[in-house]
Amino acid sequence: MPYALFYNDAQLSKAYPSEADVWKIAQQSGLVVDVATDEDRPGPRRILDNDYEIKPCRTGPGEDPAKNKADAERQSRMELQFNS
Structure with a gap:
């Protein structure tokens, strides 16, 4: 089942695996x-x-959670290269 980021029941992110x-x-x-924990x-x-x-979320028409993950990882690597 795919997952996504939500705020007030509105889906904010793409679906991920x-x-x-x-x-x-x-x-x-x-x-x-990070927050302090209880004892x-x-x-x-x-x-x-x-x-x-x-x-958990539903995927949109034509949306592929695995592709979304691969795209996000590729974007993250590119940002690391540019920031180096």
Whole structure:
């Protein structure tokens, strides 16, 4: 089942093959923050900023979550090259 980034039930991102893929995209986009945890959990935990959520989604017509992931990875590599 594909996953995407949502805000108030509106899908903000393309669909990706897994929840972990969306977390990675959100991290690269600066949407993940670390917060202090309660005393039951050691260390900080990651949450999405501004009440964003990652949820299962349907794919749009002609949308391919695997292609979206490959495109995002290619874009990330290109950005790293340009920033070097």
